[in-house]
Amino acid sequence: MLLVADVGNTNVVFALFEMDGKGGRTIRTRWRIATDPRRTGDEYAVWLLQLLQIEGYSRDDVDRFIIGSVVPRAIHNLTLFARKYFDVEAIVAGAGEDGWGFEVDVEEPRSLGADRALNAIAAHARYQGDLILIDFGTATTVDAVDFTGAYKGGIIAPGINLSLDALVGNTAKLPRIAIEKPRSDSVIGRNTEDQMLIGVFWGYIAMIEGLVARMKAEIGRPCKVVATGGLAVLFDDHTTLFDHVDSELTLEGLAILADRHIS
Structure with missing residues (x-):
């Protein structure tokens, strides 16, 4: 089985991931842990090996x-973790002579983040054609991938939680609120919390819609938005x-890259 x-x-x-022998693959389970580049391979093992066992798997099931x-600082300890506890050499996405395996048509190709490259790989494989990819993470990125699979560039904006943190952290009286749809469709808030939520929620949607409209006009061809x-x-x-919402895009990109290393 493949661990990503x-x-x-x-x-x-x-x-x-489990392969079905016909070229298909299924995500059997997933786990999430806070990023800490100081976390050692042994600390990952204490956490992950127990979770594998809870799900009915063992370290022997993992062969890639x-x-x-x-x-970047997290890669070394994860590589040691793979070597020590699974007896495999970890593949590092984007490393080596092959790089990402597609054209990165920007001024500084090496600056492309792994998550954006992996999204491009998976989206081109799944949806084809000209694509605009939106990833709502710590930062929100909007990326253009053409019909050949080439990465053409994109946009980086603060993630919605970063925006909210900045708003709350730099004002004396504004409360912390959860990100959710406002209770009313009105954009005239009647209290402080509603006004904040309207600004964050509908403001963010308006920003994304506006950026994508400008990007589509610049590309000049029909695009799918993922x-x-x-x-x-x-x-x-x-x-x-959105034409497609795909929560597994980055993970699928990792699986595709891993398969290329054995093909």
Whole structure:
């Protein structure tokens, strides 16, 4: 089985893929832990090996391991973890002569984050055509991938939780609120919390809709819009912007890269 580790700025997501022998694969289980680049391989083992056992698996079931990371300091300890506890050499996504396996058509190709590259790989494989990919993570990214699978560039904006943290952290009286749809469709809030939620929620949707409209106009060809990340489902209920919502995009990109290493 294939174990993947998607290391983000906030969380590390581990997922266990099982192959069906016909080229297909299924995510059997996944786990999430807070990102800490100081966490050692032994600490990962104490946590993850117990969870594997709870789900009915053992370390012997894992014969491949791939890491995709936007936190370079975390890679070394995860590599040691794979070697010591699974007796496998970890694949590091984007490393080596092959890189990502697609054209990165920007001024600084090496600056492309692993999560965005993996999203591009998976989205091109699943949906094809010209694509706009929106990832709602610690930062919100909007990326253009053309019909050949080439990465053409994109946008980086503060994630909605970062925006809310900045608002609350830099004001004396504003309370912390949860990210959710406002109780009313009105954009005239009648109290402080409603006004904050309207600004954060509808303001964020308006920002994304506006950015995508500008990107579509610049591309000049029909594009499918694919959303991923934890808040994509919440926003999908309140905008017609997304053609697909795919929460497994980054993990699928890791699995595709891992398969290329044995093909």
